[in-house]
Amino acid sequence: MGYRTLLAILDTPKTTRQVTDFAVALANQYQAHVIGAHAEAIAMVPIVAPMEIPDPATVQALQDMAHQETESVEKIFREIGTREGLSHEWRSFVTSSGFNSAALIDSARCSDLVIAAQGESGFLSETKAELESFLFESGRPVLIIPHVLTAPRPIRRVLIAWNGSREAARATFDALPFLKAAEEVEVFSVDPENTPTQSPETAGAEIAAALARHGIKVTVTSSQKTGLDPAMAIENRLSDSSIDLLVMGAYGNKRWWEMLFGGVTRTLLDSMTALTLLSR
Incomplete structure (x- = not known):
């Protein structure tokens, strides 16, 4: 018995390397396939006073930033996966619901184990509520990596x-x-x-x-x-x-x-x- 399908939640470039390194270690231990998943947020529409109309230029700039982050996360994941000879695939979802994207939850439900990072400011401080709901909806175990643990080590x-x-x-x-x-x-x-x-x-x-x-x-x-x-x-x-x-x-x-x-x-x-x- 082992974990054969791992879903790595890749939030930001800063945590992607940490999560992917741990996913690689577990994949090697259990001969597992790793799915790297990232939720690209749809930019919120800012309002321009006093007419209170959307600012298309600002919306586009925010969306471009979100997409650049997605590309950075994907590059890190693919580079590590290829270098380590990992059985892996990439999934990116553009969504306004973050971790609660129906597609991401569906991916989790078909995985043996979900892996995510704590983040430096506490338990995924910026997306804590989203991941709590995600855990409730996915029905799958979630392995949280503390930010102080920078490299995988044996679980003895x-x-x-x-x-x-x-x-x-x-x-x-x-x-x-x-x-x-x-x-x-x-x-x-x-x-x-x-x-x-x-x-x-x-x-x-x-x-x-x-x-x-x-x-x-x-x-x-x-x-x-x-x-x-x-x-x-x-x-x-x-x-x-x-x-x-x-x-x-x-x-x-x-x-x-x-x-x-x-x-x-x-x-x-x-x-x-x-x-x-x-x-x-």
Whole structure:
């Protein structure tokens, strides 16, 4: 089992090289095909006061800039793909909906894994809401690359943020190829609840047993009554254990049309130090 079709979200020339380099590393590991996808924004129509009519020259200039960025992104992706002997293809969409382009979502739904960059100012700060919606609509796992990680490295240690939820279960099994290749996998729970199927002391034991049947070397740990919020507890664990990959669910609230990511997910993504695989 492995990831055979990777969709690389190529946002700007600055992040394209980073995302493509990681896609190449994963493609070589899993003998995968890489699709480089870029959404070229349709320029918004500026209004000229006092007559409040569109300014065609400005509109054209903005559209030309957007197209030049598309050409730069495509050039970087194709050059790396050709140089590395990568099985790859390029897809560019001109759209007013950004990542929420129906064509881009369709491409994601036919991929094993989506790869995107965090960006230097936090989790894709300029397009955060778009990617949140994209994750919800695509139904596919998304691997986020932190801006501090400038070059691919082996994924040897994996931390699964486990709370027994649907999202956590989905993320865990979406990450199976990574888990199987890792040297160490840790199932980590923060202040687990006492439920009919588990006590705080046994939280994560059943999912760990399921993973062990796949031949995965897995341990179970928890953080109980420390006074830390879950995001801080997970951040500390990432640092203390030198984690290469965090696996977690993209938690939302009951009203799905509100903000998709819950507080724990958002806090971790804005300060992420490790690769993070999210599933919804």
